Amino acid sequence: MRNKWVRRSIYIVILLAIFVGYPWYNIKNPADATVARGLQAENVIKYGQDHLVLWGVALLVAISIGVAAGILVSRPQFRFVAPVVVNIANIGQTVPSIGVLAIFMGLLGMGFSTAVFALIVYGILPILRNTYAGMITISPGIIEAARGMGMTPYSILRRIELPLSLPVITAGIRTASVMIVGAATLATFIAAGGLGSIIVTGLAVMREQLFYTGAVMAASLAILLDYILWIIEEEVQS
Secondary structure: OHHHHHHHHHHHHHHHHHHHHHHHHHHHOOOOHHHHHHOOHHHHHHHHHHHHHHHHHHHHHHHHHHHHHHHHHHOHHHHHHHHHHHHHHHHHHHOOHHHHHHHHHHHHOOOHHHHHHHHHHHHHHHHHHHHHHHHHOOOHHHHHHHHHOOOOHHHHHHHHHHHHHHHHHHHHHHHHHHHHHHHHHHHHHHOOOOOHHHHHHHHHHOOHHHHHHHHHHHHHHHHHHHHHHHHHHHHHHO
């Protein structure tokens, strides 16, 4: 057990070192004045904070809605709408994230709240789909046995269905997490900030040091958050 946590801590430290150390090195060693202006420490920190807030709010709301909706359509009385809902979720996955942001920008305007709303919708899809898939793959015999023991529908859901489908649900949550981190880099196009601002600035002024910094920060953040969620998943299931 101790060795396991030591290994986990080492991986987290390495990812944190990449996320923090790489931009810090570039801030201290800019290639030229343009890069130095683009990598002002306070701006990089703000973009990183914006990105984390976008991810955190969108993922939490997406989990709440996606899991609830997935459970709802898995109930026998609502299962007739499940194919429609799941197909909509599958089709929604094919829409590029920039397209989702563009749609909601047209409906709600530009800004941070619009980006959060679009990311929530984007993150709901894999969570809803996986929740539904996890629920319907539980053997009917297990449910019937629980009913025979006098368990209420709520007790069956809480003590049997959710624990058994948890690995599939958490896989959907981890997928949504990575998708939201990646899509949040595009939030800069609707004036919502995030690490995409560094990447877009680098492309605009043609400075590799800038867009590499933003790209490395976004990629290392996605891997770090996915790894942390995997640790939580392992601990919950153990």
